[in-house]
Amino acid sequence: MTTQHVKPTVGFIGVGYMGHGLAKNIMLGGYDLWIKGNRNRVPVESLIERGAKEASDIAEMVRYCDVIHLCLPNSKLVEDVVRGAGGILECAKDGLVVVDTSTALPESTVALATELAANGMALVDAPLGRTPKEAEAGTVDAMLGGSDADVARVRPIVDCWAGTIKHIGPVGSGHRIKLVMNFLAMGFGALYSEALSMSAKSGISPQIFQEVIGASRMGSGFFETFAQGAIGREPDAHKFALVNAMKDISYAHQMATEAGVMGLMSGAAKQYYTYALAHGGGERNIPDLADFVAEMNGFDLAAAVEKGRL
Numbered sequence: 551m552t553t554q555h556v557k558p559t560v561g562f563i564g565v566g567y568m569g570h571g572l573a574k575n576i577m578l579g580g581y582d583l584w585i586k587g588n589r590n591r592v593p594v595e596s597l598i599e600r601g602a603k604e605a606s607d608i609a610e611m612v613r614y615c616d617v618i619h620l621c622l623p624n625s626k627l628v629e630d631v632v633r634g635a636g637g638i639l640e641c642a643k644d645g646l647v648v649v650d651t652s653t654a655l656p657e658s659t660v661a662l663a664t665e666l667a668a669n670g671m672a673l674v675d676a677p678l679g680r681t682p683k684e685a686e687a688g689t690v691d692a693m694l695g696g697s698d699a700d701v702a703r704v705r706p707i708v709d710c711w712a713g714t715i716k717h718i719g720p721v722g723s724g725h726r727i728k729l730v731m732n733f734l735a736m737g738f739g740a741l742y743s744e745a746l747s748m749s750a751k752s753g754i755s756p757q758i759f760q761e762v763i764g765a766s767r768m769g770s771g772f773f774e775t776f777a778q779g780a781i782g783r784e785p786d787a788h789k790f791a792l793v794n795a796m797k798d799i800s801y802a803h804q805m806a807t808e809a810g811v812m813g814l815m816s817g818a819a820k821q822y823y824t825y826a827l828a829h830g831g832g833e834r835n836i837p838d839l840a841d842f843v844a845e846m847n848g849f850d851l852a853a854a855v856e857k858g859r860l
Contacts, residue, residue, distance in 0.1 A: 557581050558616035560707060561605065563631055564652070565593045567789065568678055569621035571685030572651065572711040573597055576619075578688070579710030584611050612641040617704055621651045621678075624797055625658040632662050644670035649704050651676045651692075653732060653794075655801050656722040657808065659695070663721040672700045673721060676708060677728035682789060689713030693731075695724035726805065733802035733816050735772060736795050739836045740819035742776050743843040751847060755858030756781040779837025781855055792839060793832035796823040 562573040563586040570593040577583050583602040587594040598604055605611040608631065611618060618638065622628050628650060632638045638648060648666060650659065650673060663673035679691030692712035694701050701717050708715055718724050749759040760777040763769060778787035799820045806813035826834070826842040844851035 558707070559584065559614055561586070561611040561615035561618035562602075562621070563608075563611070563618065564588075564621035565597060566590065566621065567682045568651070568685045568690075569593070569619075570596065571682060571688070572619065572621060572678075572690070573602065574600065574686065575688040575711040576707060577601060579707070581707065581710070584615055586611060608636055608638060609641045612638060612643050612646060616645070617647045617649060617707060619649045619651060623652070623794060625652070625654040625801075628652055628654055629658060629662065632666070638671070639665060639669060642669040642671060646671040647700060647704055648673045649676050649708070650674070650725075651678050653677050653728055653798055653801070654725050656725040656729070656805060659725050660722040663696075672696070674700050674704055675721060675724035676704075677724050679714075679728075679731060684713070685711070687713075692716070693718050693724040693727050695719060695721050695726075697721070729798070729802040729805050732798040733806075733819075736799040736802070736823065736836075737815055737819045738770075738772055739776065739795065739839050740822045740843075742773060743780070743822065743840040746780060746840050746851070747844050747847045747849075750844070750851070750854045751849060756851070756855045757858040776837050776840075779835060780840035780851070783852065783855060785835070788835055788837050790836045791832065792823060792826050792834050792836065795836055795839075796820070796827055796832075799823055 557580060559582045560576050561584045565573050565585055573583060573585060577600055584605045585597055585602045586605050620628055620631060659675050666673050674694055674696035676692050676694050684690045688711050690712055691714045692708050694717045718727050746759055750756055760781045764773060764777060775788035778784045799816055803813045803816040803820055806816055822839060822843055826839055829842060831838060831842055841851050
């Protein structure tokens with residue numbers, strides 16, 4: 551007589567740009583899914599139509615779920631879900647594992663993991679690489695931080711939504727390497743924006759800049775989508791809001807400071823994002839940073855692009 555293995559029930563809080571795809575692929579992997587809705591009902595209703603159940607509150611999700619995924623914009627919101635009134639700690643259930651796919655402050659992650667462990671629960675940080683397109687396809691990169699046992703427990707679920715999985719080390723390690731990655735990404739966004747202004751104001755058309763740099767060793771997947779947005783003027787070529795970019799570069803700069811590392815580059819890049827947000831650009835995407843940097847340098851990038859087409 552064999553005992554049939556019962557798959558754990560999974561909860562998901564934060565089914566937005568990235569979370570929707572992850573949640574969808576968890577269901578495609580054969581897991582029962584509970585979701586916590588928010589004001590944007592489109593992804594929520596999409597998942598409910600596929601068979602997800604909507605929890606009325608965190609307490610209901612904890613009651614029915616063995617593993618809860620978080621995919622939230624910042625550490626403050628993660629802390630609210632875990633520590634807040636009616637949150638995961640208050641509704642503690644022995645053996646529950648929280649998988650935090652957010653981009654978060656590592657020190658916050660470690661503190662939350664300690665508090666959860668003291669209440670019989672565990673945390674695995676699992677930040678994401680790539681874009682909503684890969685999230686929908688189930689091929690994002692996952693960088694895991696946690697004990698061997700906790701990572702092994704959630705690995706089959708992560709396999710549903712990730713194409714590449716790397717166990718980085720103990721809790722917090724995933725978020726640390728993710729901030730290093732995003733420092734590079736947001737740094738490139740700032741660097742490309744400044745280089746584009748330098749090129750345009752020196753008399754080189756944005757189109758020539760795109761062709762030459764894209765075909766050189768300086769080209770990359772990031773440069774390609776950045777240029778499609780900034781020069782090709784494709785609004786959804788590189789979907790990542792500047793408000794989130796500002797958060798990530800700020801977190802990276804804070805991590806460098808806490809590690810005793812000089813953060814000259816992260817500090818300089820941060821100033822461009824600060825300018826963009828101060829001028830109402832928070833909801834615009836990373837390639838749009840080039841417009842703000844051009845504005846700082848006294849010219850209109852969209853006009854320069856149009857002139858380059860003539």
